[in-house]
Amino acid sequence: MVxxxxxxxxxLVALAVALVKLLFFGDMQVFTDIMNSTYDTARTGFEISxxxxxxxxxxxxxxxxxxxxxxxxxxxxxxxxxxxxxFPDLPKNHPAAGxxxxxxxxxxxxxxxxxxxxxxxxxxxxxEINPQKEQASNPMIMFLVLNASGLTLIPxxxxxxxxxxGAANPADVFIPIMIATFAATLAGVIAVCLRQGINxxxxxxxxxxxxxxxxxAATVLLFRTMPQEQINIVSSLAANVILFSIICLFIVKALxxxxxxxxxxxxxxxxxxxxxxxxxxxxxxxxxxxxxxRASGAMDFLMDGLRSLVAMTGSDTRWxxxxxxxxxxxxxxxxxxxxMIDTMKNxxxxxxxxxxxxxxxxxxxxxxxxVAVYYGAVNIKNSRYTVPYxxxxxLAGVIAxxxxxxxxxx
Numbered sequence: 001m002v003x004x005x006x007x008x009x010x011x012l013v014a015l016a017v018a019l020v021k022l023l024f025f026g027d028m029q030v031f032t033d034i035m036n037s038t039y040d041t042a043r044t045g046f047e048i049s050x051x052x053x054x055x056x057x058x059x060x061x062x063x064x065x066x067x068x069x070x071x072x073x074x075x076x077x078x079x080x081x082x083x084x085x086x087f088p089d090l091p092k093n094h095p096a097a098g099x100x101x102x103x104x105x106x107x108x109x110x111x112x113x114x115x116x117x118x119x120x121x122x123x124x125x126x127x128e129i130n131p132q133k134e135q136a137s138n139p140m141i142m143f144l145v146l147n148a149s150g151l152t153l154i155p156x157x158x159x160x161x162x163x164x165x166g167a168a169n170p171a172d173v174f175i176p177i178m179i180a181t182f183a184a185t186l187a188g189v190i191a192v193c194l195r196q197g198i199n200x201x202x203x204x205x206x207x208x209x210x211x212x213x214x215x216x217a218a219t220v221l222l223f224r225t226m227p228q229e230q231i232n233i234v235s236s237l238a239a240n241v242i243l244f245s246i247i248c249l250f251i252v253k254a255l256x257x258x259x260x261x262x263x264x265x266x267x268x269x270x271x272x273x274x275x276x277x278x279x280x281x282x283x284x285x286x287x288x289x290x291x292x293x294r295a296s297g298a299m300d301f302l303m304d305g306l307r308s309l310v311a312m313t314g315s316d317t318r319w320x321x322x323x324x325x326x327x328x329x330x331x332x333x334x335x336x337x338x339x340m341i342d343t344m345k346n347x348x349x350x351x352x353x354x355x356x357x358x359x360x361x362x363x364x365x366x367x368x369x370x371v372a373v374y375y376g377a378v379n380i381k382n383s384r385y386t387v388p389y390x391x392x393x394x395l396a397g398v399i400a401x402x403x404x405x406x407x408x409x410x
Contacts, residue, residue, distance in 0.1 A: 006328075006335055010289035014296035021297065033295045041291030045284035048341065049276055051164045057272035059156045062247050064268025065261055069254030079105070081204045086189070087139045088198060096125035100143055108152055119147065120377050127378040135382040136375065138196050141389070144374060145192050148330075148390035149185040150365035150397065152177070158362045161341060167349040171240050173358045176404040179219055180363035182212050184397030191389050223407055286338035294342065299324070319402045321347060322356035326398045329360065330367040330391060337361065356405040363397035 018034060021027035083101055084090075090097055099122035122143065130137040136144075155177045162170035186209065193200045200209065226234065254261050293299050307320045322343060329336040343357040367390040375383055 006331060007285065007289045010293040013298050014292045017296040017298045017301065030296060034292050037291035037295035038288050041287040042284050044341075044345065045287040046280060048161070048164055049280040049283050053273050053276040055160045055163050056156075056276045057269035059160065060272035060275070061265035061267075061269035062250060063156070064271070065254050065259070065264045066246075066250035067268075068259050068264045069250055069257050071250060071253055073102075074253070082208050085202050085204045086142055086193070086198065089138050090126075091129065094125070094129070096122050096129075096139070099125055103143075104146060104151070107147065107150075119143075119374060123374050123378050127380075134380060136380050136384050136386055140375075140380070141384060141386045142189075142192050142196070144371060144383075144386050145188040145390050145393060146185065147370050147374070148365050148367040149181070149188040149393040150363060151181050151185040152362065155362035157337070158340075158358045161337070162344070162349050162354075162358055165341065165344045165349040165354075167354075169240075171243055172408075173355055173362065174243065175219065175238060176355075176359045176401070176408050177362035179216050179404045180359055180397050180401040182216055183400035184364050184393045186212050186216075187396030188389060188393030191392055195385060195389065220404075220407065282334050283338065283341075286334050287341065290338050290342045294346075316406075318352050319356060319405065321353035322360055322402075322405075325357040326360045326401070329364055330394050331369075333366040333369060336366070352405065352409055355409050356401065359401040359405050360398060363401040364394045367391060367394055 014034060018027075018030045021030045080097075080101060083097060084092075087097065087100070099118050103118035103122055123140065126137060126140050126143070127133065130140070155174065158173060158177065159170045162173065189205075190200065190209070192198075193205070198205070200206065223234070251261060254264065290299075303320055303323070306323065307317045310317045310320055324339040325336050325343060328339045340357040340361045344351075344354040347353040349355075367387065371383060371386055371390070375386075
């Protein structure tokens with residue numbers, strides 16, 4: 001529903017701006033530019049989606065190996081002590097704990113298709129023990145904020161699009177995304193713990209918070225001591241080593257379980273092919289809307305206004321070009337993806353704005369979509385403080401994304 005209104009707004013605002021240009025400034029070209037943009041962006045959407053089939057099939061094939069090899073189960077067991085502290089209102093050994101663990105684990109490993117069913121199952125189980133059926137319970141809010149913070153270890157989608165759009169090293173955003181998404185999750189967890197009166201000084205929670213802070217601080221301190229050229233080399237090497245090690249780990253784990261690895265890869269690759277084909281109409285629709293919005297001059301007007309405000313403070317304004325992705329992300333995953341692609345096409349996949357848009361895309365998740373789908377599935381009408389706390393996590397992720405983009409990419 002939100003995306004529907006956004007898409008309509010693109011066209012109506014574009015029409016208004018174009019009419020102003022025509023009637024008051026005599027711009028005879030604006031409507032031609034708008035129509036040309038619809039053809040160009042429709043073709044671009046199809047070409048990108050078609051080109052995604054290979055890379056997306058590769059990664060979903062690898063993920064299927066990890067899934068059948070038991071990596072999601074292994075990860076769930078590893079974080080179980082933490083979850084028991086973050087959800088104190090949940091009865092011990094309640095089945096919702098397992099569903100939530102599987103959902104978060106699948107999200108962290110980039111298994112979106114597996115994560116959503118687990119998440120919906122978890123919400124149904126949480127609703128069974130919810131004393132006020134139309135109001136979100138404390139465990140529901142913590143669970144939703146964790147989802148909205150977008151914690152992920154493998155940003156497959158972002159890397160796939162960067163590869164398709166010609167990035168020299170699609171994985172160079174891997175570590176910046178990891179830092180930004182950790183920051184978002186950290187802010188969300190701390191805020192909800194404080195609101196719900198959860199003692200954050202418990203060993204499991206403090207271990208988690210200190211561990212995340214330590215990873216972020218160590219990474220930042222390490223790269224701050226390096227010249228920019230060395231940062232690019234080292235971060236790219238580290239990202240590729242980590243990603244290849246994960247692939248090998250998935251394969252080894254699957255071997256130990258005596259899984260048919262080739263068959264698992266093929267099944268995952270088939271899902272990747274279906275996904276790439278399925279998104280063609282959605283990607284074309286959102287890119288056409290964004291293209292019309294940009295061709296009319298409305299995007300430039302909006303960004304120039306924000307850039308002028310930032311320039312008045314004496315700050316660098318390059319980060320403004322990546323903000324359309326950040327502004328769209330809480331509202332719509334498809335819209336944010338379209339904004340990211342639009343930024344990469346206009347500025348280049350390896351430009352500062354292009355890389356920043358990728359980091360912003362991977363830093364958080366679609367807050368309003370998650371709240372609508374998960375709460376809607378169990379008829380929750382009063383979300384209490386879920387949305388503001390989830391948006392707080394989003395804000396932390398955006399700030400961290402901008403900071404890390406300057407650190408890694410200058």
